[in-house]
Amino acid sequence: MKRAIPVVALSIAGLIPVWRYEPSIGGTTSSTAEPATTPSASTTAASGTVVKGTTITTDKGPVQVQVTFSGDKITAVKMLQQPNHPQTTAAVPVLISETLKAQSADIDTVSGATITSDAYKKSLQAAMDNNAKSASASPSASASASASASASASAASKVVAGSTVNTDKGRVQVQVTFSGDKITAVKMLQQPDHPQTTAAVPVLIAATLKAQSADIDTVSGATITSDGYKESLQAAIDAKG
Incomplete structure (x- = not known):
């Protein structure tokens, strides 16, 4: 039989990873509690897969957890519903800490x-079961869809570096991103370290995206940089084919 963890141990400041504990608001409101058989739901976030456990109705009030997974690993647990009781408040950080340790x-x-x-x-186990079902539902289909999307993106976009043009002010070189025949982005790889060049570059790029060619106006006060930019840009367009 597993040992019971004394709640009194929680009074020692700094030992409990409270940054993972987010108590719910109004946890004692039983009118909003779902039946214990309510299926859990999962969503995908940047931090991982977020899965809600079932709501468990108790004599003290409803209890429900939300678990964040990175693959099969539990990276965070959050209380969505919990009894509004001092012993529960003290116990939750311990339960979360033990969960992260035991996985x-x-x-x-x-x-x-x-x-x-x-x-x-019980709510935690329901979330874990739901995550396992989601992971095993269609792994091959997900991998195939991901590979297909990656291949499509790669085929649709092409990045080409123009030639490096030596000017009296310094080197000028652009990098152009194409989506099919369309210029979608221009990046300066090399440019003179000069205030007029710094001011001119955004104007040249904006004009390029509008004209979709190197046939753009020279920026007044930055003629040398403008000419070098257009020459490198045209080289990238020619190299793209």
């Missing part, structure tokens, strides 16, 4: 918060 719902019950602990573990 499962097989964790100790916190002494003094048995009801909350049991409900937490």
Whole structure:
């Protein structure tokens, strides 16, 4: 039988990873609680896959967790619903800490918060089961779709560096991104370190994107840079084919 973790241990400041604990607002409002059989939902975020566990109704109030996964690894746990009770408040950081350590719902019950602990573990296990089902649903299809999208993006876009043009002010070289025959971006790889050049470059790039060619006006006060820019740009257009 697993040992019970005393809640009193939580009074020691700094030992509990409280930055992972986000208590829910109005956790005691039972009117908003879902049935215990409500299926969990998952979404994909930049930080990983976020999965909600089922809502477990207890004598103290509803309990529901939200788990963030990176693959199969649990990286964060957040309480969506919890009883508004001092022992629950003290127990939650311990439960979350143990979950991150064990990477499962097989964790100790916190002494003094048995009801909350049991409900937490049930909601956690539901989230883990849902994540496993989602991961195994269609891995080959997901990989195929990802590879196809990557291949399409690669085929649609082409990056070409123009020739380096030596000027009296310094070297000028552009890099052009094409989507089919369309110029979608221009980047300066080399340019003179001069205030007039710095001011002229955004104007030259904007004119290029509008004209979709190197047939653009020279920027007054930056004639040398403008001519070098257009020469390098035309070389990139020619090299693209």
